[in-house]
Amino acid sequence: MKPDEETKEEIDKPEIVTGDVIGDTAYSERFVLKILLKLANLDTLKHEIPEKSFEDDLCTLWDMTTERDVVLFLQKHDVLNLINFALPIVNSPRIIEIFIGIVGNMCCQKEAVVELLKIDGLMNTLLEYSKSDDSLILIQLLRLISSCLFLSHDDDVAIWMKLFLNYGYSDALYFILSNSSNKDLLVTALENFNTICSYCNIEKHRKDFFIHFITEEALVSLCTAFTEVTVSQKDLLESDVLERLMVICLQIILNLTGFDKSHEIYANKRDNLTTVIHQIMNYYENKLVKQKEIDSDIVDIIESTNTIVNILKLGEHSHPNKFFKQTYKMWEAACSMTNSDNCSDFEDDKKELLEFPEKIKGPLASLIGLYVSQCDQKYLLKVLDSIRRDYEDILKLIKDVELQSAVTKRTDNYRTRLKENVDS
Numbered sequence: 001m002k003p004d005e006e007t008k009e010e011i012d013k014p015e016i017v018t019g020d021v022i023g024d025t026a027y028s029e030r031f032v033l034k035i036l037l038k039l040a041n042l043d044t045l046k047h048e049i050p051e052k053s054f055e056d057d058l059c060t061l062w063d064m065t066t067e068r069d070v071v072l073f074l075q076k077h078d079v080l081n082l083i084n085f086a087l088p089i090v091n092s093p094r095i096i097e098i099f100i101g102i103v104g105n106m107c108c109q110k111e112a113v114v115e116l117l118k119i120d121g122l123m124n125t126l127l128e129y130s131k132s133d134d135s136l137i138l139i140q141l142l143r144l145i146s147s148c149l150f151l152s153h154d155d156d157v158a159i160w161m162k163l164f165l166n167y168g169y170s171d172a173l174y175f176i177l178s179n180s181s182n183k184d185l186l187v188t189a190l191e192n193f194n195t196i197c198s199y200c201n202i203e204k205h206r207k208d209f210f211i212h213f214i215t216e217e218a219l220v221s222l223c224t225a226f227t228e229v230t231v232s233q234k235d236l237l238e239s240d241v242l243e244r245l246m247v248i249c250l251q252i253i254l255n256l257t258g259f260d261k262s263h264e265i266y267a268n269k270r271d272n273l274t275t276v277i278h279q280i281m282n283y284y285e286n287k288l289v290k291q292k293e294i295d296s297d298i299v300d301i302i303e304s305t306n307t308i309v310n311i312l313k314l315g316e317h318s319h320p321n322k323f324f325k326q327t328y329k330m331w332e333a334a335c336s337m338t339n340s341d342n343c344s345d346f347e348d349d350k351k352e353l354l355e356f357p358e359k360i361k362g363p364l365a366s367l368i369g370l371y372v373s374q375c376d377q378k379y380l381l382k383v384l385d386s387i388r389r390d391y392e393d394i395l396k397l398i399k400d401v402e403l404q405s406a407v408t409k410r411t412d413n414y415r416t417r418l419k420e421n422v423d424s
Helices: 007-010 029-040 042-048 052-064 069-074 079-089 095-107 108-120 124-132 135-151 154-167 169-179 184-198 203-213 216-232 239-258 262-290 297-312 326-335 350-374 377-397 401-423
Strands: none
Touching: 007 239, 029 042, 029 052, 029 069, 029 079, 029 124, 029 135, 029 350, 052 095, 069 079, 069 095, 069 401, 079 108, 079 124, 095 124, 095 135, 095 203, 108 135, 108 154, 124 135, 124 154, 124 169, 124 377, 135 154, 135 184, 154 184, 154 203, 169 184, 169 203, 169 216, 184 203, 184 216, 184 239, 216 239, 216 262, 239 262, 239 297, 262 297, 297 326, 297 350, 326 350, 326 377, 350 377, 350 401, 377 401
């Protein structure tokens, strides 16, 4: 019997395979398994690697690994072990980048991070690529390490520290920061350095962190990378990325300078650090004073700068233009916010305009006080002349009793001059 047209249409349709999707995604199990079979056969894999279709399939898999269900499916089929066996025979930088990218995406899931450290030799193989000169490979490796540290248990951090020590990871990281001009790589490397500081510089591992990461080169490379990105390539950065890098850089510096021997280690590199502080203070002075924009991060920025200037005595050999001038300009701007005639210059709401000066003036006063107490004698009169009427108000807002006393003692011989300036 001849089938009717409706039946014929059904026969001509491709068969729909039920149960072929991975978890709650729309991705095909069959597609993934075909790739895994290719990875499992090392003899034929050598011939697959040069094929554009294989690279395209791997890229698709890389995109798929942003889904948790896909990561769990890959773990179920032992993909990390397959990549571990495949990497040594891969010479293509693009395929290496994709493999590391896949592992990096997977390590956004805690289960994958735990499994990664259990696979004998995989992290050893991956860390070898920290000496690569391929920026794309390095970006994926740094991202992978940051993801792992973010999700690692405290006990796992000990494993990471041992890996870092064995492979001289800090040397590789500092080399990247010192020598690369690739914006994306430098941003990723700075973020990686900050992640390492956040998760490895803890009480339990502080000694190992000091031994491996606290070197003169750490500060030099950090300052070099920061200057490259925020000065030489400033026009290529979105403002939010630029500001995030400034915060990250200060956080790293706080970690590097938070040891008893930090002052001794970095004593000869204070000029490098002052250059970074100068760039940051210029940026936020412009934002607050010229653009009339209130940024809540400024308070933390100034407080972090206070700590760094105090530890390394950055005011001792710094010209007032390095950070004092910017600090005092911001002080004047904060004071002007309490004047109703000047409030209209700022676009922020009234409540924030009232609260912000109270939050920022104390840290600014301390930073001014630090410079006054540390600066070279040849700059002191110029600095005191510039703060004139604000001197007493600044002094009152310095909460640190020792700093307040140091400022008072340093300026004691110039009180008459200050009084004359106020009265004139």
